[in-house]
Amino acid sequence: MIEKILSNESLSRSKLGESYLCLHGHFYQPPRENPFTHEIPLEASASPFVNFNEKITAECYRPNAEEGNFAAISYDMGPTLAAWLEIHHPEVYQQIIDADRQHIARYGVGNAMAQAYNHTILPLATTRDKHTQILWGLRDFQQRYGHEAHGMWLAETAIDLECLDILAQYGVTYTVLAPWQAATPVDPTEPYIVRLKNGRSMTVFFYNGPLSGGVSFDSSMTSNADVFAGSYLTGNLVREKLDNGEPQLILIATDGELYGHHKPWRDKFLSYLIQHGAPAEGFEVCTLERYMQIQPATKEVQLRTPSAWSCEHGVARWSGGCTCTEGESSWKSVLRRALSRLAERGDLLFEQYTAEVFQDPWAARNDYLALRNGWESEESFWSRHGKSGQRPEQQLEYRARLLLEAQYYQQYSFTSCTFFFEDLDRIEPRNAIAFARRAISLMWQAVDVDLQYDFLQDLLPARSWRTQQSGVDLYKGLPEVDAGLLPPFPLGM
Structure with a gap:
């Protein structure tokens, strides 16, 4: 199925000239394990499954992986979910990882984004914890996908300028925000540049608020992929850009579990929209890093900080x-x-x-994830972090x-x-x-x-x-x- 999507010639060029659609799925589950036994307790409300991880895998992760949806969308898979899937459903896990590799093989860039490790609201974290959360997320991504991450999804899209600057320091080039996180009105059909310290910058993509909210909460919008593409997608194009042949991107960002778990059968909607509905209306299905190659950001934006996608009060919700x-x-x-x-x-x-x-206890903490997960040997860890390089x-x-x-x-x-x-x-x-x-x-x-x-x-x-x-x-x-x-x-x- 992945090969079918990636070889679909209808994705090659938009009839409208330069109209692109990106669907981003934020796939994440919080850790449910008892930290002493490392087992997930029985969750009766997930019946007939033993816990919600199993239930959501059956309803969402597996069908989307088998239908090849991960190969065409932009996505992030949270580290705690990835670790659980790798152990309990390695075939599903591998299909999700392989989707990014297929995308690289076809386009030269991946379609997976990293995630700050523990889904922490970073504006509320200490500077030191921000560094750890970002570094752990990047290290986890590199280990799983075999290459460095260029994009990072931040929990609840919660940001302040410090966390964006730390991302930039570690080589991250883009992230996704809600349009109301901009300090002034923006055109969400194009990316923007945020200027940071010492000449650093970050590209931000603003998702389409009405479409993302509608897909998440209005079941009638996602009952028919042809209607969705012909009405909702085309209705959100900027007519002036369309007439001038200017490129524009409609980005729909939602929780990934929407597609099959929160809304049954929406994995089928997603698959049909990608393969048929959107291309038939002249949209090229595209991912974020690939779009950065096609149309790099040129305009700058100021942000509301701190802010998030699901709180009108900065980050007061948390x-x-x-x-x-x-x-x-x-x-x-x-x-x-x-x-x-x-x-x-x-x-x-x-x-x-x-x-x-330790020469530097906090540097050792930042590298602890690799030691804990067996990605780095004890000898290597201590040679880098031990006093005088000694264990x-x-x-x-x-x-x-x-x-x-x-x-x-x-x-x-x-x-x-x-x-x-x-x-x-x-x-x-x-x-x-x-x-x-x-x-x-x-x-x-x-x-x-x-x-x-x-x-x-x-x-x-x-x-x-x-x-x-x-x-x-x-x-x-x-x-x-x-x-x-x-x-x-x-x-x-």
């Missing part, structure tokens, strides 16, 4: 709460403060106790590895979905607290310092407006772990 979600949202600021304070304490311990073995004695190395692993789970606790929804008493905040507890456990084992007590004190004011469960109640309700893996639970709490 910090202090806002009217983007129903109910009382003060729990969000309390939970974020608890996680941030835990991370601050953990960072101090990490820096203090690894200074004697430490066994006990110190063991302690350093525990502290690196604690940093790994600290990063997991800031997954964006923790704060996306309306209430504290949900699986997403509970998972974030579980990842934080795993970090507490690892630091307890490494240096015998109790970070649990202060974390629980910080969690106590966080409360569900629906069930009145507190953050401490959620912590106490987590699965039991073996004795000795956590500090003693404080009495009376």
Whole structure:
């Protein structure tokens, strides 16, 4: 099927002259594994599947891979999803990876974008964590796809100028934003340049807001691909550009799970639109990096920062709460403060106790993903990061590895979905607290310092407006772990 799409001569030239369509799918699942057992608990609401990863694979990832849709669209596959697919459905995983390779073979550029590793809202992260999230995402991409990423999808398209500048420092050349993230009105049918520090820049593609929103939330729009192409797509072309033969791009960006999971059978809609509907109306189906070759950005734009695609209030949805979600949202600021304070304490311990073995503890953390996943040997890692290029004695190395692993789970606790929804008493905040507890456990084992007590004190004011469960109640309700893996639970709490 991939070969069928890539050899389709109808994609070679637009009847309208220079009309292009790009569909971007953001394929991502947050980590659901118990961080102590590394197993996903049974999720009854995913029945007849054992968990939602299995359900969404059957409804979305597998059919889109088998139909060849990944070969024609622009897409990013989140690292936590990629890692799960690689283990549990390697044939689906490989088809998705091969789609990018097929695109390179045909056009000389890939169609896959990287993703910041833990789907963290980067404007709310520290500068150091921004570097780690971006570097981990780029390293994961390079390992899986076999080449460096030139584009990166940012969680919720949340940006500030610092995170864009860090992207540019590491060789990323483009990203995708919502049109309302521009400080002034823009023409979303063309890319723009954002000027950054020291002569650096970033190309940004603004997706078509009405079409992307309609595809996501209005089922009637995606019931017939011919009607969609002939009415909605052509209706969003800029007539002046059309008359002048100027190139223009319609970019539709949505969650990838839309195509078959959130909306059943929409994988078929996507396949037909790519192969028949759009070409019949004169659109060439194109991907973002390829379009940059055809028509590089020439205009500059100023951005609203911080901003995101699913919050009208900057990034308040993931910090202090806002009217983007129903109910009382003060729990969000309390939970974020608890996680941030835990991370601050953990960072101090990490820096203090690894200074004697690492030349630069934070550079070692940035490279830890490759060591953890076996992409780099222990000898190579220590020759680059050990003091004087030396591997430490066994006990110190063991302690350093525990502290690196604690940093790994600290990063997991800031997954964006923790704060996306309306209430504290949900699986997403509970998972974030579980990842934080795993970090507490690892630091307890490494240096015998109790970070649990202060974390629980910080969690106590966080409360569900629906069930009145507190953050401490959620912590106490987590699965039991073996004795000795956590500090003693404080009495009376």
